[in-house]
Amino acid sequence: MSPKKVSKGYSPFLLGVTILTGVVMVYGLIRVGDITLSVPRLTVPKFAKPTPPPPKQVLETKPFGITTNFPRLNNKDHISGRRNAQYMIVTYIDYDCEQCRDAYQFLQQFLTERKGDTALVVRHFPLDANPQARAKAVVAECIAQREGEKAFWAYTDTLLTSDPGDDIMGEECTESRDIARRLQADNQSASRFGIGGLPALYLINTKTNKALFAVGVIQVKQLQELVGQTK
Numbered sequence: 001m002s003p004k005k006v007s008k009g010y011s012p013f014l015l016g017v018t019i020l021t022g023v024v025m026v027y028g029l030i031r032v033g034d035i036t037l038s039v040p041r042l043t044v045p046k047f048a049k050p051t052p053p054p055p056k057q058v059l060e061t062k063p064f065g066i067t068t069n070f071p072r073l074n075n076k077d078h079i080s081g082r083r084n085a086q087y088m089i090v091t092y093i094d095y096d097c098e099q100c101r102d103a104y105q106f107l108q109q110f111l112t113e114r115k116g117d118t119a120l121v122v123r124h125f126p127l128d129a130n131p132q133a134r135a136k137a138v139v140a141e142c143i144a145q146r147e148g149e150k151a152f153w154a155y156t157d158t159l160l161t162s163d164p165g166d167d168i169m170g171e172e173c174t175e176s177r178d179i180a181r182r183l184q185a186d187n188q189s190a191s192r193f194g195i196g197g198l199p200a201l202y203l204i205n206t207k208t209n210k211a212l213f214a215v216g217v218i219q220v221k222q223l224q225e226l227v228g229q230t231k
Helices: 012-029 098-114 133-147 149-161 177-192 220-229
Strands: 062-067 078-080 087-093 118-124 200-205 210-215
Touching: 078 149, 087 098, 087 177, 098 118, 098 149, 098 220, 118 177, 133 149, 133 177, 200 220, 210 220
Parallel strands: 087 118
Antiparallel strands: 062 210, 078 118, 087 200, 200 210
């Protein structure tokens, strides 16, 4: 006898179980007054939030560590204080740089507190952003040639301690070859030591031949700390 063929229809029992299971599942999702949808929970990978760049700190102090490579004094430098002082600060200035004004006033306070063991040297570094700065540097050099160092420092003090809104130029002066060479030498000195912004200074211990380079507005307390690092 040939085997009987089995039909491939659904079993009534299995069909009933399937319907009953579906009813139970729907009932479980329906609550009084609302419907809750069963949504699979997705695992979202957590990514670290990108760190925004820090805001520009124009006045930030950035010491770059002890170095023995620093600007050496020459006979044309403008020095406030004793040339043989133990500590020498060489700072690059722009007469129209607002931060240079703040830095200069702290330097003057620092010199007063040091009572003669620290001298200050200023070198010109007029920025392109301040079109009148070079003209003022020329006038400062004219005054130095005609009236001497005391007059130069009086003019420098006036420019760097006056109200930034004051338009102080002083006498007119033609930029001679000597003055042009002087400004060029100061500019080359700044470039040689990698100075691209102001305020900037070197604090030099002439006894240990160590120096510390820093940029920014440095307050008196910070200057005192930097002195200790050069010993």
